[in-house]
Amino acid sequence: MTGNHAEEKAIRGLIDDWYAALGRRDAAGLAAAYADDVAVASLAPPLWGHGRQEYINGMAGWFSTFAGPLKGEPEKLSIVAGDSVAFVNGFSHIIGKKKDGTPMDLHTRLTLCFEKRGGRWLVVAEHASVPFDMQSFKPLIALKE
Amino acid sequence: MTGNHAEEKAIRGLIDDWYAALGRRDAAGLAAAYADDVAVASLAPPLWGHGRQEYINGMAGWFSTFAGPLKGEPEKLSIVAGDSVAFVNGFSHIIGKKKDGTPMDLHTRLTLCFEKRGGRWLVVAEHASVPFDMQSFKPLIALKE
Incomplete structure (x- = not known):
């Protein structure tokens, strides 16, 4: 471990912001x-999608398939x-209900790669x-580990 | 980009070593x-396997399902x-023939995360x-991009 706790904390904050946006179904x-x-x-x-706008469009489309939060x-x-x-490596756990009533309880493995550009983690x-x-x-899609 | 070319070159060398080991079916x-x-x-x-030995055992088992290189x-x-x-992010392309004769031509997306520990990239x-x-x-499994 690098032990760069201030940076790790900043990154953890960005991840928490991501899950808060998910709760609001806020693709942007x-x-x-x-x-x-x-x-x-x-x-x-x-295999790989490219670009922020494509990502926002894809997530907005996915959000539209859910009923409720x-x-x-x-x-x-x-x-x-x-x-x-x-x-960052770990698991992502997302729960929701599709418009057709099907419950979704999804665990994925998640890797995020960050660069600091202009003093800001992206x-x-x-x-x-x-x-x-x-x-x-x-x-x-139902494995937990 | 960080532009740390010497380190990027060192990491590229490790990845080339990985594919050379794959060609030899050398799990270790x-x-x-x-x-x-x-x-x-x-x-x-x-979702996530843990540890170098588990990785070696898994890859050795996978190699044993192939006929030839x-x-x-x-x-x-x-x-x-x-x-x-x-x-590192990109694609991994692996070609082989299973023991039952089925050809495999596999493209995956690949992310590798490295830390330098004791002066050595791992x-x-x-x-x-x-x-x-x-x-x-x-x-x-057959998508190319």
Whole structure:
């Protein structure tokens, strides 16, 4: 560990802001600390999406499939920060109800990559995923660890 | 970009070593620059695997399902390095033939997180994944981007 606690705390604050924006279904708010050229790997294709605006559009579309509020929290985050480069690994837990009534209780593994640009920490890559079962070839969205 | 070219070059060398070990189906070689406590998110469960030895055992088991050599290369890597913290994002392309004759031509998105410990860059997290199709609920292992 680098032990750069002030920077780790700043990054933890940005992550808490992200989950607060999720609760409000505020797609632009999610991207408040995202670089314009952020690369995003999510549960849906493509392998990597590119850019802050594409991310906002994708998340706004996803939010529109839910009835009512979403609730989420990060779990077991490991935050490693240097002076200008940092990353976070852990779990993301998101709960909601789809418009068709289907409940969603999703655990993903989450990696966030940060660069400090102009004195400000920005997310330059977000990688969220689930593994899949090698026999049934189904994605495993209900695993907890 | 941090523009720390010497460190970026060192990290690129470690990644090239990884793909060379893959070609030899050398599981311990893959983990030569992996921290003892590395966290690994791969295509198979669990969400996060923990530790270098678990990684070696898993990769050795995977290698044993192939007939003949594997070939792989990283594609479109973005390497960002500070003095003690670094990360890499891009694609991993791996080709092989399973023992039952099935050809495998796999593209994943890849994130690697590095810390410099004792003067040496070590992988502390590897996150490789594919997205899945939201209608068919099938993992998309053949996407190229």
